[in-house]
Amino acid sequence: MNFKTTAKERLQINRQRMPEQDPIARASNFQEVNLGFTEHLAMLEARRCLQCREARCVAGCPVTVNIPHFIKCVSEGNFAAAAESLLRDNALPAVTGRVCPQETQCEIECVRGHKGAPVAIGYLERFVADWARHSQISTAGRREPATGRKIAVVGSGPAGLTAAGELAHMGHEVTIYEALHKPGGVLVYGIPEFRLPKKIVQDEVRRLQRGGVKIECNVVIGRTYTLQELRGRFDGIFIANGAGLPVFMNVPGEHLKGVYSANEYLTRVNLMEAYEFPRADTPVLVGKRVAVVGGGNVAMDAARTAKRVGADKSVIVYRRTLQEMPARAEEVSHAGHEGIAFEFLAAPVEALGNKDRWVTGLKCQRMKLGEPDASGRRGPVPIPGSEFVIECELVIVAIGSRANPLLTSTCPDLKLDKRGNIVVDANGMTSLPGVFAGGDIVRGAATVILAMGDGKRAARAIDVYLKQG
Amino acid sequence: MPSSQPKVLRWLLARGAALQFMHTVLSKRKLSPNVTRLDVLAERIAAIRLPGQFVIVRRGDGAERIPLTIADSDEKAGSITLVIQAVGKSTRELVALDPGEVIQDISGPLGKPTELAEAGHALCIGGGVGTAVVHPIAQGLFRRGVRVTSVIGGRSKEWVIFEEELRRLGEVVVCTDDGSYGRKGFVTDAAKDLFAAGGVNVVYAIGPVPMMRAVAGLTRPLGIHTIVSLNPVMVDGTGMCGGCRVSIGGETKFACVDGPEFDGHKVDFDLLWDRLGTYRKHEEHSLTRHEEACRIGLQKPEGY
Numbered sequence: 001m002n003f004k005t006t007a008k009e010r011l012q013i014n015r016q017r018m019p020e021q022d023p024i025a026r027a028s029n030f031q032e033v034n035l036g037f038t039e040h041l042a043m044l045e046a047r048r049c050l051q052c053r054e055a056r057c058v059a060g061c062p063v064t065v066n067i068p069h070f071i072k073c074v075s076e077g078n079f080a081a082a083a084e085s086l087l088r089d090n091a092l093p094a095v096t097g098r099v100c101p102q103e104t105q106c107e108i109e110c111v112r113g114h115k116g117a118p119v120a121i122g123y124l125e126r127f128v129a130d131w132a133r134h135s136q137i138s139t140a141g142r143r144e145p146a147t148g149r150k151i152a153v154v155g156s157g158p159a160g161l162t163a164a165g166e167l168a169h170m171g172h173e174v175t176i177y178e179a180l181h182k183p184g185g186v187l188v189y190g191i192p193e194f195r196l197p198k199k200i201v202q203d204e205v206r207r208l209q210r211g212g213v214k215i216e217c218n219v220v221i222g223r224t225y226t227l228q229e230l231r232g233r234f235d236g237i238f239i240a241n242g243a244g245l246p247v248f249m250n251v252p253g254e255h256l257k258g259v260y261s262a263n264e265y266l267t268r269v270n271l272m273e274a275y276e277f278p279r280a281d282t283p284v285l286v287g288k289r290v291a292v293v294g295g296g297n298v299a300m301d302a303a304r305t306a307k308r309v310g311a312d313k314s315v316i317v318y319r320r321t322l323q324e325m326p327a328r329a330e331e332v333s334h335a336g337h338e339g340i341a342f343e344f345l346a347a348p349v350e351a352l353g354n355k356d357r358w359v360t361g362l363k364c365q366r367m368k369l370g371e372p373d374a375s376g377r378r379g380p381v382p383i384p385g386s387e388f389v390i391e392c393e394l395v396i397v398a399i400g401s402r403a404n405p406l407l408t409s410t411c412p413d414l415k416l417d418k419r420g421n422i423v424v425d426a427n428g429m430t431s432l433p434g435v436f437a438g439g440d441i442v443r444g445a446a447t448v449i450l451a452m453g454d455g456k457r458a459a460r461a462i463d464v465y466l467k468q469g
Numbered sequence: 470m471p472s473s474q475p476k477v478l479r480w481l482l483a484r485g486a487a488l489q490f491m492h493t494v495l496s497k498r499k500l501s502p503n504v505t506r507l508d509v510l511a512e513r514i515a516a517i518r519l520p521g522q523f524v525i526v527r528r529g530d531g532a533e534r535i536p537l538t539i540a541d542s543d544e545k546a547g548s549i550t551l552v553i554q555a556v557g558k559s560t561r562e563l564v565a566l567d568p569g570e571v572i573q574d575i576s577g578p579l580g581k582p583t584e585l586a587e588a589g590h591a592l593c594i595g596g597g598v599g600t601a602v603v604h605p606i607a608q609g610l611f612r613r614g615v616r617v618t619s620v621i622g623g624r625s626k627e628w629v630i631f632e633e634e635l636r637r638l639g640e641v642v643v644c645t646d647d648g649s650y651g652r653k654g655f656v657t658d659a660a661k662d663l664f665a666a667g668g669v670n671v672v673y674a675i676g677p678v679p680m681m682r683a684v685a686g687l688t689r690p691l692g693i694h695t696i697v698s699l700n701p702v703m704v705d706g707t708g709m710c711g712g713c714r715v716s717i718g719g720e721t722k723f724a725c726v727d728g729p730e731f732d733g734h735k736v737d738f739d740l741l742w743d744r745l746g747t748y749r750k751h752e753e754h755s756l757t758r759h760e761e762a763c764r765i766g767l768q769k770p771e772g773y
Contacts, residue, residue, distance in 0.1 A: 223577065224517075276531075
């Protein structure tokens with residue numbers, strides 16, 4: 001292949017499509033929807049990159065991956081070099097290549113997007129990460145000499161794993177405490193197999209363990225050990241325990257049988273493998289008609305999961321319209337192909353039940369869009385007298401989650417904001433010296449990549465803090 | 470430590486390290502026709518658990534996460550006591566474990582500790598397996614110097630558990646439905662007499678939902694503070710899923726982090742009872758399948 005492609009030639013290549021599992025087949029299985037680029041597709045797509053001198057895509061990336069460089073390596077067929085470059089910047093590329101909202105981060109900045117489609121940076125990242133996994137290329141660079149300093153990381157989700165990896169690389173002795181029985185946090189209990197295979201998370205966790213990170217599961221900080229005890233035993237602490245507290249709708253009927261929080265529904269299916277029931281012991285209710293409330297990625301995950309475990313009709317109920325939906329564009333489009341229905345401009349006012357207190361429907365009110373609010377999003381305004389009922393056997397509430405108070409409530413010295421999130425300074429340090437925090441416990445419910453960015457920043461700040469101390 | 474302790478376990482114990490995460494069953498005893506006591510290694514939890522707290526137990530891959538109250542602990546041996554009513558597949562498989570075998574995951578201690586009375590006379594009422602749950606509370610009260618009277622009950626003599634342990638802490642009134650042991654009747658009947666005698670300052674009632682509801686109904690008009698322990702369906706035990714939501718005085722609470730103990734006069738028992746039935750069909754299906762597997766020898770039955 002001729003590597004010296006001219007800009008004109010590059011511009012003539014159209015964005016390559018991601019090979020996908022057939023929508024009808026995949027709507028009833030849990031295998032991954034996206035199948036990944038072949039080497040040929042990846043090189044073709046990589047050649048679309050114009051190698052901008054001032055690469056705006058990099059500025060759009062929360063962990064500042066050197067995007068043009070790794071893409072250049074791909075276009076030259078030098079996948080090992082691409083992998084080395086990517087892994088240096090991003091601890092979990094196989095994860096972010098699958099779950100990042102590229103269309104609002106790197107790809108929105110791509111100049112090719114001004115006239116046509118942006119370079120498929122996410123697909124290329126995933127390609128390189130998978131190539132590295134299969135080729136057993138695991139460590140980016142050599143580990144620094146041991147410093148003898150001990151660091152505790154609370155939570156093994158994206159922020160915790162990233163921070164742990166970076167800190168171990170710097171030569172510190174890192175122990176991760178995970179409350180559940182399996183490491184990975186939201187990557188294993190929240191994001192479904194068809195979007196992020198658990199094997200990938202497992203591989204990433206093993207890679208960290210090989211790099212010297214210790215992981216102790218079933219340890220609930222705030223219960224098994226207090227934060228104060230950890231402070232006595234470690235030189236530095238990074239809290240990344242997530243936003244694990246479900247928000248309910250606060251409408252009548254919410255306690256009916258058949259009303260789930262998305263957290264519970266997805267945890268049962270993903271972490272506890274309830275889709276295998278009765279081969280796995282944990283059950284999950286199966287509805288022929290399922291209503292999922294919310295418009296984020298979690299709502300898409302729940303609706304698509306419901307379809308896979310046996311729903312004939314799975315409908316997303318969202319109070320704004322398609323334009324305002326916070327979910328990744330690809331998830332919305334995949335959901336649509338799989339036959340998920342959308343009920344826009346509708347807000348639940350009551351869950352209806354039968355005499356045995358099983359849910360039978362969701363009473364909603366029609367909304368219209370009002371004036372844009374402070375964030376620029378148009379707010380929903382109820383239309384009086386517009387109530388209607390969506391008949392269903394299952395309601396899944398996916399309207400967000402808040403900071404879980406289990407840890408913070410047992411440590412009154414830790415400064416919190418009014419929503420219960422931990423307050424940190426520009427370096428990610430909390431009000432307690434040597435205790436850092438990041439991810440959803442600081443931000444409220446956000447994304448995997450922002451949590452990873454926090455983990456990366458905090459690791460550097462912890463390293464600096466320890467060197468000063 | 471019990472003498473049933475097998476060789477392999479002694480070898481493991483001699484090795485010392487990493488035992489905190491090796492939850493070996495040290496001993497096992499059948500307390501009633503369907504209630505079994507397991508003493509299990511869990512050093513950290515044994516050292517810090519307080520009355521009213523529970524653990525989440527997952528036997529192994531593919532198994533459910535089951536919340537179980539810590540009935541007792543032995544800090545020296547590093548063990549906790551779990552009292553398990555074998556009603557479904559998961560609990561039957563747990564009680565089928567023999568000494569030396571391992572429970573893969575135990576997390577805890579979870580939940581808020583019991584709000585223990587400072588002084589006075591406490592009535593501890595235990596129904597069925599709830600008697601094991603009331604035991605650590607009675608223990609905590611006793612250690613504070615609170616006078617403890619326990620009222621415990623079962624269908625018949627063989628269903629009464631933890632009598633001996635509770636006798637060490639104070640007076641015990643045993644009730645059986647058929648009168649085969651102690652006084653004939655329900656625990657509520659005996660409690661009624663004790664209330665009539667006067668002097669009871671606080672009540673801890675733990676057992677089946679109808680029993681706790683009945684006790685709360687008795688004490689409400691008398692204005693006696695009554696604490697109950699709720700056992701809703703739970704998954705993670707850290708407040709993450711909301712499956713264990715209960716209604717307390719009209720407010721939604723999560724039993725795993727806000728409880729499991731609540732003011733019995735404020736609990737919506739109807740809601741609790743109803744939500745406990747969410748997976749009844751699944752449980753029956755799972756159990757039938759399990760029994761079939763035991764019958765044809767694919768699965769180890771409960772061995773005693």
